[in-house]
Amino acid sequence: MHRRDFLKATALLAGAPAAGLAATTAAPGTARLLPRPLSPGDTVALVSPSAAVAEPLDLQLAREVMEALGLRVVTGAHYADRRGHLAGDDAARAGDLNAAFADPAVAAIVCTRGGSGAARLLPLLDYDAIRANPKPLLGYSDITALHCAIQARTGLVTFHGPIGTGSWSRFNADQFRRVFFDRELMHYANRRDPDDDELVPRRNRTMTLRGGKARGRLLGGNLTVLSALAGSPYLPDFDGAILFLEDVSEAPYRIDRMLTTLKLAGILDRIAGFVFGECTDCEPGPGYGSLTLAQILDDHVRPLGIPAYRGAMIGHIRDQFIVPVGAEVELDADAGSFRMLSPAFAAG
Known part of the structure; x- marks a missing residue:
């Protein structure tokens, strides 16, 4: 055509x-x-x-x-x-x-x-x-x-x-x-670029929230957009999923509110693993103080008892992973990485 x-x-x-x-x-x-x-x-x-x-x-x-x-x-x-x-x-x-x-x-x-x-x-x-x-x-x-x-x-x-x-x-x-x-079975592990004048690398670091491995369908994306679909018929089935999230320019209290929405909707209780990418420009504003992003993730994710880590190269950042939404992956929270378990494309 x-x-x-x-x-x-x-x-x-x-x-x-x-x-x-x-x-x-x-x-x-x-x-x-x-x-x-x-x-x-x-x-x-x-x-x-x-x-x-x-x-x-x-x-x-x-x-x-x-x-x-x-x-x-x-x-x-x-x-x-x-x-x-x-x-x-x-x-x-x-x-x-x-x-x-x-x-x-x-x-x-x-x-x-x-x-x-x-x-x-x-x-x-x-x-x-x-x-x-x-x-x-x-x-x-x-x-x-x-x-x-x-x-x-x-x-x-x-x-x-x-x-x-x-x-x-x-x-x-x-x-x-x-x-x-190339249709690789991708292994998504952060690139570790040494800083020019630092003894140990500081960029692209991951942090384990709870260790372990989990397998499931990779689902997620932007937290603000995803949480706004709660209660609609346009959210996929999160049972046994590996949920990945990222956001930009959101105050921590809003991140807390949106994760609370996912909790109240029953989504967080159904997932098998969790990956948080980057929350760019998500610093607290002026006022009486704020929970930190680390505290918010501790409150919402650690109690789930599932493998989870933060800091993946996903989000509003210059260099970012291209990840297959809906593909089967294995998450390794201790290593701060996940990998595809099967091809993301039909046989040619």
Whole structure:
């Protein structure tokens, strides 16, 4: 399909939100669904399901990054739109996603940015089309809403990692090639870079909250976005899962409140293991004082009695892991790492 046909299909789907609404019911006990493999030379679609991209150069850079990785690029019809803080209205943004999944010429979907707004699309997505056309979806932060809903409704493994307009450092590009092109059974252990003038490394350190190993389906993402879905039909089944979380620019009392929400919703009591990435710019504000993040994790996670650690290279940081949401992993809390137990892609 040529790009003009892709854009035409997008426009048609954007005008038909009822189709998405009709496809929101999935059979209970959704099994894991593996995406088709991605190879150099394939076509990826850049879509904007959340906030608008303010600087046109950032969209150009997102295209150039994908091309530098050896991929062809098409764009959603509305990926550069703006409606307030959003990248266009809900039907248009959902239409871009639906068209990208339905287009057989598109091998993978990369979200241009996060921000806010993806959760508004969840009732408008065509989950039957997603299930029938399993392909990789990449993004993080607000894209957590899509990871959760697609996992809950279809079982499709998606990928939590850099957005199109974000950092594409050497580390991130290497992660992309290893995950998508080489299809490695990845072992996610923090890179330990020695500091120039420190006796022992201080960057990228992990801390064990409770030791041990656990196996389960890897689920999670941004804590703010995930906790906001509590009580909705768009959260996956967390029974026996390895839950990973990260956040940015949230005061510790808010982190405490959101973890309390997960506790009260019964989610924390059902998981088999826990990984906390980075909470960037999450320092206490002025006032009478605050619990620290370490104390909050002690209060909520240690009593669970499950293997858990913090400090994984996941979150709003320059160099970040690309992790398969919904894949089976083994967590080693003492080592501060986790590894894939089976491929994240269907056999080619």
